[in-house]
Each structure stands twice: as C-alpha cells, then as structure tokens.
Amino acid sequence: MVNFDLDILLATEEYILELDKFHLERNEHFAINMYFHAATDATKILTDDESRKYFLVQFDKYAMFLGTLEEHGIHEDDLKNQRPIVKLSDSKLLSFAKENMQTQVANTDRGPISHFVIRTFDQEFHVLSHSDPIVIDMGKK
Known part of the structure; x- marks a missing residue:
C-alpha cells in the first residue's frame, strides 16, 4: 500500500x-481527530489483518x-x-x-464551507x- 494523503483518499476507490x-x-x-484503519478488501478489515x-x-x-447519514436522512447524488x-x-x-445552523454567518472570514463525507465499512x-x-499516515497498527 502507498502512503496515505488526502488526495489519494479523495481519488481512489481501492480502499475500505x-x-x-x-x-x-x-x-x-x-x-476533530479521526483514526482509521484502511485495507483493500473488507476481509482484512474484519479480521484485523496486520497489513x-x-x-x-x-x-x-x-x-x-x-454525524452520520442515518441521522439526517438526506441522500446526495454526488455520493x-x-x-x-x-x-x-x-x-x-x-x-x-446554512439554513438552519447559520453557517453562512459564523466564521465568514475563513472562506467557504465544504461538506466532507468519510465512508467507513459500515457507516x-x-x-x-x-x-x-490533514491526513497523517501512521503506518500499521
């Protein structure tokens, strides 16, 4: 496997x-700090494979x-x-x-807001x- 960075995770369909x-x-x-395991197939995820x-x-x-998609019930065509x-x-x-949380008012000096969807094996x-x-490759664990 290659070293992970954001560009790879935004472009590839190879990893779970x-x-x-x-x-x-x-x-x-x-x-927000989120730690993930990644593998090329679900079996490696389910069996805690060392690779x-x-x-x-x-x-x-x-x-x-x-939160999660299940909480909002909003389905995106771009997904x-x-x-x-x-x-x-x-x-x-x-x-x-923007309509319900006033995100267009808060922190406007920081620029536009993007919506990131992080997909895991089950949610x-x-x-x-x-x-x-920032994506930091931490090797194997």
Whole structure:
C-alpha cells in the first residue's frame, strides 16, 4: 500500500476504511481527530489483518461534526461512487446547515464551507469545514 494523503483518499476507490477512534478536542488547533484503519478488501478489515494501514484525519477547530447519514436522512447524488472520502462544495446537507445552523454567518472570514463525507465499512460521517483536513499516515497498527 502507498502512503496515505488526502488526495489519494479523495481519488481512489481501492480502499475500505474502518473507524478506530474519534476525538472531539476542545480548545485545540485540531478539533476533530479521526483514526482509521484502511485495507483493500473488507476481509482484512474484519479480521484485523496486520497489513492494514493506519492513519489520522484531523479537521481544524472550526469544523462541525454533523454525524452520520442515518441521522439526517438526506441522500446526495454526488455520493454514487466508492471513494472513502468525498468533498462536496454544494450539497443538500450543506444547504440544510446554512439554513438552519447559520453557517453562512459564523466564521465568514475563513472562506467557504465544504461538506466532507468519510465512508467507513459500515457507516458514513459528515463534517463541514472551511479547510481541508490533514491526513497523517501512521503506518500499521
């Protein structure tokens, strides 16, 4: 496997992710820390295969964690692919957040907000962020 970075995770359909740990940090530079295992097939995920890769996705302190797709019931047409991370600049969930959470008013000096969908083996996570997350390849774990 190659070293992970955001560009690979946004472009490939080769890897399956599994969430290991999730932290919402208070008063830190990076507010959302998500640790993942990645493998080329589900069997390696399910059996804790030693060849899995381990990496961290860090969103900054202005990011907003919006939970999982099941919580919102909003289906996006742009998600008809198998990429582990999808970045949307326009989405139904982003429109919903602008209308109901006043995201267009808060932190406008940080630029436009993007909708990131992180897909794991068994669920999707939705995060709104003004900047791209940092992906740190942590090797194997």
